[in-house]
Amino acid sequence: MRILGIETSCDETAAAVVDDGVHVRSSVVASQLATHGKYGGVVPELASREHVRAIVPVVRAALEEAQSDYADLTAVAATSGPGLVGSLLVGLTFAKAISFARRRPFIGVNHIEGHIYAVVLEAKQRGEIIELPALALVVSGGHTHLFEVTPGFRYRLLGKTRDDAAGEAYDKVAKLLGFGYPGGPVIDRLAAHGNPDAVRFTLARMKGNPLDFSFSGLKTAVLRWTRERDLTSEIEARRQLLRRNPRPSLEDWLAVTPQTTLDLLASFQRTVIEELLRRAAAAAEQVHARALIVSGGVACNSGLRAAARQLALPYPVYFPSPQLSTDNAAMIAAAAFPKLERGEFDALTLPATARLRLA
Amino acid sequence: MSARVFRTRSEEETIAAGEQMARALPPGAVVLLIGELGAGKTTLAKGIVKGLGAADPDEVSSPTFTLVHEYGAGPKVYHVDLYRIEDAREAEALGLDELLSGRAIVLVEWGDRFPQLWPPERIEIRLRELEDGSREISCRGGGT
Numbered sequence: 308m309r310i311l312g313i314e315t316s317c318d319e320t321a322a323a324v325v326d327d328g329v330h331v332r333s334s335v336v337a338s339q340l341a342t343h344g345k346y347g348g349v350v351p352e353l354a355s356r357e358h359v360r361a362i363v364p365v366v367r368a369a370l371e372e373a374q375s376d377y378a379d380l381t382a383v384a385a386t387s388g389p390g391l392v393g394s395l396l397v398g399l400t401f402a403k404a405i406s407f408a409r410r411r412p413f414i415g416v417n418h419i420e421g422h423i424y425a426v427v428l429e430a431k432q433r434g435e436i437i438e439l440p441a442l443a444l445v446v447s448g449g450h451t452h453l454f455e456v457t458p459g460f461r462y463r464l465l466g467k468t469r470d471d472a473a474g475e476a477y478d479k480v481a482k483l484l485g486f487g488y489p490g491g492p493v494i495d496r497l498a499a500h501g502n503p504d505a506v507r508f509t510l511a512r513m514k515g516n517p518l519d520f521s522f523s524g525l526k527t528a529v530l531r532w533t534r535e536r537d538l539t540s541e542i543e544a545r546r547q548l549l550r551r552n553p554r555p556s557l558e559d560w561l562a563v564t565p566q567t568t569l570d571l572l573a574s575f576q577r578t579v580i581e582e583l584l585r586r587a588a589a590a591a592e593q594v595h596a597r598a599l600i601v602s603g604g605v606a607c608n609s610g611l612r613a614a615a616r617q618l619a620l621p622y623p624v625y626f627p628s629p630q631l632s633t634d635n636a637a638m639i640a641a642a643a644f645p646k647l648e649r650g651e652f653d654a655l656t657l658p659a660t661a662r663l664r665l666a
Numbered sequence: 667m668s669a670r671v672f673r674t675r676s677e678e679e680t681i682a683a684g685e686q687m688a689r690a691l692p693p694g695a696v697v698l699l700i701g702e703l704g705a706g707k708t709t710l711a712k713g714i715v716k717g718l719g720a721a722d723p724d725e726v727s728s729p730t731f732t733l734v735h736e737y738g739a740g741p742k743v744y745h746v747d748l749y750r751i752e753d754a755r756e757a758e759a760l761g762l763d764e765l766l767s768g769r770a771i772v773l774v775e776w777g778d779r780f781p782q783l784w785p786p787e788r789i790e791i792r793l794r795e796l797e798d799g800s801r802e803i804s805c806r807g808g809g810t
Contacts, residue, residue: 317731356759391733393761449731470708471728479703479730479749515724523728527704527795661736 308381308647311405312640313366315398316390316418317449320361323636324373324380328424328644329431332373334630334637337361355393362401369636377409382652384643387415388663395659403655412652414643418634419445419452419665420462422602424642425631437625438597444587447603447633448474448489451520453587454666455594460645462666465590466518473579474605476522480529480575484538484568485545486560487553494572495608496557497564501573506532508578518590525578532571541565580614588620599624606632669806675799680706681723683803684713687791691718693741693769695808696784698777701793706801707775710793714773715743729775733760742770746777754780 310328314321323334370376385402388395399415406413422445430437441456442465451468471479474491481490508528513521544563548555561569583605591599599622605611607629615624631638646652672683687710691697697714699707712723720738729735729747737743744765751757757780765772766785777784789807796802 389732391760393759447731468727469724472731475728475730483703519724523704523708530702530704661732661734 308644309375309379310414310640310643310647311366311369311377311380311383311402312416312636312638312643313362313383313385313398313402314418314421314634314636314639315358315362315394316386316388317394317634319634320358320365320398321634321636321639322362322366322369323640324369324375325428325637325640325644328641329428331428331637332375333369333371334635335365335369335372336630336633336635337365355391355397358394358397362397366401377405377411380405380409380411382406382412382414382643382647383409384414384416384639384646386418386421386639387653387657388660389418390659390661392659392661395661399657399659403657407655412647413655413657414646414651415653415657416639416642416646417663417665418639419450419454420460421638421642422447422450423454423456423460423600425627425635425638426600426602426625428638428641429627429631430625437600438622440594440596441598441600442587442591442594442596443600443602444583445603446473446583446601446605448472448478450603451522451583452665453518453590455590455596456600464664464666465594466516466520466586468520468522469513469515470521470523471526473520473522473583474603476526476579477605479526480572483530483533484572485542485549487545487549491605491608493560494576495610497560497569498573498576498610500561501566501569501571503573503577505567505570506574508574510578510582518586518593520582520586522579522582525575525582529571529575536567538568541568576608576610580608580611583611584614584618588618591620591622597622601626602632604633670804672801672803674706674801674803677706677709680709680801680803681713681716684710684715685717686713687805688714688717690808691771691789692808694766694771696766696772696788697774698784698788698790699773699775699793700778700790702795705793705795706803707793710791710803711745711773711775714771715745718743718771720771734765742768744770744772746772746774748774748776748779751776751779754783757783 320337324332453466455463478490712726720743735745791805
């Protein structure tokens with residue numbers, strides 16, 4: 308059973324062809340990162356018209372790479388939320404049009420469930436079955452959520468960020484210090500060269516749900532740290548580096564980043580990782596989880612992966628491969644597969660929902 | 667709404683100030699939240715959204731990545747964030763016309779970036795962190 312998946316919820320235009328929810332025949336992501344450099348490294352591709360421009364070639368490329376055709380498809384799936392309505396509508400409408408013209412069932416997918424299925428998909432490829440109930444930590448630029456995943460892949464929201472998403476904290480700290488966009492990969496690479504115990508961030512204790520996250524205070528603490536020092540010249544050096552070379556190497560970055568700043572980055576990263584893993588482990592314990600799933604763009608973070616391993620948790624921890632961590636359409640097709648098996652199809656009237664909830 | 671200045675010493679106090687400000691907002695008000703990183707824009711938005719009865723403060727998070735959040739059913743509140751936006755055309759591509767045309771309250775973080783986008787009767791709220799960590803929040807506008 309072959310599904311064409313389409314994802315346009317935020318910055319990326321993506322399409323993929325996946326067989327039986329496990330064999331990825333193609334996964335194409337039109338990443339606009341190259342375009343960002345031109346604008347100084349910070350511009351995301353937000354306009355729905357950019358998705359409009361990319362959707363036809365991206366879907367065509369996905370079908371070609373899969374050596375497939377509309378006629379071979381069993382169903383068409385697209386992200387229906389959460390995300391920007393204008394962006395969601397492009398992929399959703401395109402998928403509905405194929406569904407209507409080719410008389411194939413249409414399936415709407417929640418983007419966050421897609422991230423969870425990135426892990427399910429790869430576990431299936433290895434012949435592993437993720438035991439349920441599981442705890443899923445979905446962590447990216449836009450999301451920081453903890454879900455209990457119960458048998459039948461039903462979800463219960465246990466915690467979420469009350470302010471900034473973890474990936475957003477990375478991006479804002481990186482921009483503040485002149486490291487450009489996106490911030491996660493650069494900070495992750497440089498953090499390995501700093502002392503994670505050098506700066507102690509005292510975070511305010513939160514009232515309310517103990518499984519909720521907060522990263523805004525940490526961001527403000529980093530801002531204060533930088534204000535207390537004069538970092539103008541090193542920040543300027545990094546901005547110049549980015550202007551000369553939009554993709555600096557690790558050595559390039561190290562040459563313009565003094566040890567104190569490396570220590571700050573390492574301490575920042577350590578604090579984020581501790582926050583994420585402490586709450587994930589507490590939530591997992593609370594629901595007697597038999598597995599921990601970490602997914603979303605921040606799941607690429609090598610520090611997070613290493614720290615999760617070191618915790619030696621009493622259940623397996625699953626991370627997706629880097630290409631399936633960030634937004635892609637293979638995960639959308641994978642999440643649609645069980646719905647296809649159950650014959651759970653959506654009407655062509657399914658709306659794009661900006662704040663679509665998983666639970 | 668006339669010019670007013672608040673001084674808050676905690677997240678709770680900032681939320682309470684936002685609730686108070688919400689009471690003075692007419693339908694369709696456009697509120698620009700202006701201040702540096704960490705000044706308390708999202709926290710104040712939590713208070714305003716709460717004061718308008720559109721959502722619980724815990725439901726209100728930063729729209730930096732997602733760009734636009736929408737709260738409430740009766741009196742709708744749009745929570746926009748222009749941090750990632752580089753030029754006014756991109757901002758317009760968010761569908762601002764539509765957000766601004768109804769009776770919904772529109773809160774805009776980093777709203778000072780593209781002043782030409784907003785109606786003249788907008789309300790401007792400036793936030794700033796003081797030396798002691800407290801926040802000074804001043805608002806003006808709204809046709810006064």
